[in-house]
Amino acid sequence: MDRRPQRDRPVSAAVPAPDATDAAATERGTAPLLPVILGADIGVYALARSFHEAYGVRSIVVSGAALGPVARSQIIDNVLLGPDATPEHMVDRLVELAAEHPGRRLVLLANSDWLVRVVVRHRARLEPHYIVPFLSGDLLDRISDKATFAEICADLGIDVPRTIVQDFAGAGEAGWQPVAVDLDYPLIAKAASSADYQDVHFDGKKKVFEIASPAELDALWVSLAAAGFRGRFVVQDLVPGDDTHMRSITAYVDSRGAITLLCSAHVLIEEHTPSGLGNPAAMITQRIDPMLEQARTFLTATGYIGFANFDVKVDPRDGTYRFFEVNPRIGRNNYYLTAAGANPMRFLVGDRVDGLAVEPVVVDRQVLYSILPHRLLLRYVLDPALNARVRALVKAGDVVHPLRYRGDRSLRRRAYVAAALVNQVRKFRTYYPRPTSTGF
Known part of the structure; x- marks a missing residue:
């Protein structure tokens, strides 16, 4: 029996279920939801999937090219700008798209730093047409700079290298x-x-x-x-320790300034290609309160609004959590939240579309998020206790790959996912071929 979690499992009765949210929107006279997402990577697909799981809606994905993660998807309508499109061209096209979909409530998301910056800089043109759930331009400039970020953390007593x-x-x-x-x-x-x-x-x-x-x-x-x-x-x-010392935090701060979603994860292995170095390839969701409290301190003190994703490393010399940076977006691996039962799009839509004060949630359910074949992952998890946790989660079916979605399983999609898994084996053999555990 396939027990992979395909839909989120509620962690709080205060988080609206899909039907309840749709009914609330109808009652308020809210127009039908239409997500518009910028980019074409695996994190963009994960956002479209989370919207589809929660609300049954297709998303429009706007990008230079329909790359593998978003190509030939049954839950995505791709709008291609071409490889030479400028930021101004993209903004013009977004305004045109809004005119092409009258009577819809458009939510605009981006999941790379430069695209977030484009949206924030052109907020005045976009906000008449879209919900733009991002922080202010001034705060974006401050926290996106790793040097300034380190200074802010030091002033707040948050540990940094x-x-x-x-x-x-x-x-x-x-x-x-x-x-x-x-x-x-x-x-x-x-x-x-x-x-x-x-x-x-x-x-x-x-x-x-x-x-x-x-x-x-x-x-x-x-x-x-x-x-x-x-x-x-x-x-x-250089904080010592391998990939397993890394941690990830994702948060959502609503339009009222309340932190309504916090989720942390223990990274098992990161990508090691030159372009992808530092992106987690597998992680286990895990509630780590001391680390989450530091994130809460940062978000509150800076007046942050919207999604945030922190990169943190446990320093084995003293056990402190060293904060490296905060990304002004939900992050490439955002599907670990939905897999753990807290679909982040519900927090966003509840806040920005339905005007609800969603009750805060701190995720404590453990699931394995991985874009690697299980055998490959286990070869790189050397710690016996972590290896055992991975095996137990796989055996229980509490494991998810963001591209493996029952609601989007055409033959071409399944072939792409299979090829992507094989490609991961090739990439690790090329860029990180060190001997490891024996796997299964």
Whole structure:
């Protein structure tokens, strides 16, 4: 019997069930819901799936190309902008789309940092047509910068790795020199703002660099300056520990400023391709109250609104939770919330569409979220206790892959999901081929 959770299981009677929410919308005279989502990755598909599970609606996905996760889906209508579309072209098309769907209540979501920035910067044009559930532009600029984020956390007593900021604003001028870095090696280097780094190209570019020596760091500085990067890079103390020391937090703060959804997860393994480094590939939802309280402190103190996704690592030297960054969006792996019984679209729609004060929920149900074949995952989970937890969740059927959806199971979709699983094996053999446990 296939016991994979396909629909969320309610964790609180205060979270409206689909029928109740639809009835509430009808009673208030609310127009039918139409989600419009920007992007084309697995996280975008997960959002469309969560909307479909909760409300039975198809989503419009707007992107440059219909990539595998959103292609040939029965729950998605793809609107293609083409690979050369500018942000202004995208905004123009969104306004046109709104005119093409009169009488619908349009909710606009984006799930990458640069797309969130485009939406927030063009809020004045979009809000007459869409619900735009994102934070303010000023706060976005502050918290999206990893250097500023570290400063805010330090002021609030939230643990972060020791951080040094390298500013490249003057890197094109004669005599510019980078600041000295007095951290122990190896250390971590990454762009303070992913938006500043998005269009910078050079050989060896990575999302995150692990730097082994001063000479290697100097070479990175030279490459960044020569490539025209003029933003800021942060250099941080390398918190020891493998992928299993990583944690993820997802939150929703409603339009009243109330934190109505908190969920945390224990990462089992991350992706190790250069472009995907740091994205969790498998995790187990787990309520971790001390860590969640720090997230609550940050969200409350900053006046945050909308979805937030925190990257955190447990420091094995002292057991502290080191906060690395907050993403101003729900995150690529958002389906772990729906799998654990708290479909995040219900919190959003209850708040922004139906005007409800949804009762706050902290998720405590454990499920395994994984985009990997089970055998591959178990080869990389070396800790015996974690390995046993994975096996138990698989045996109980408490495991979910965001692309495996009974409501969207055409032959082509099933073939794509099967190919994606095989591709994961290839990627791990290529980029992370170290010996591990024996699997099943």
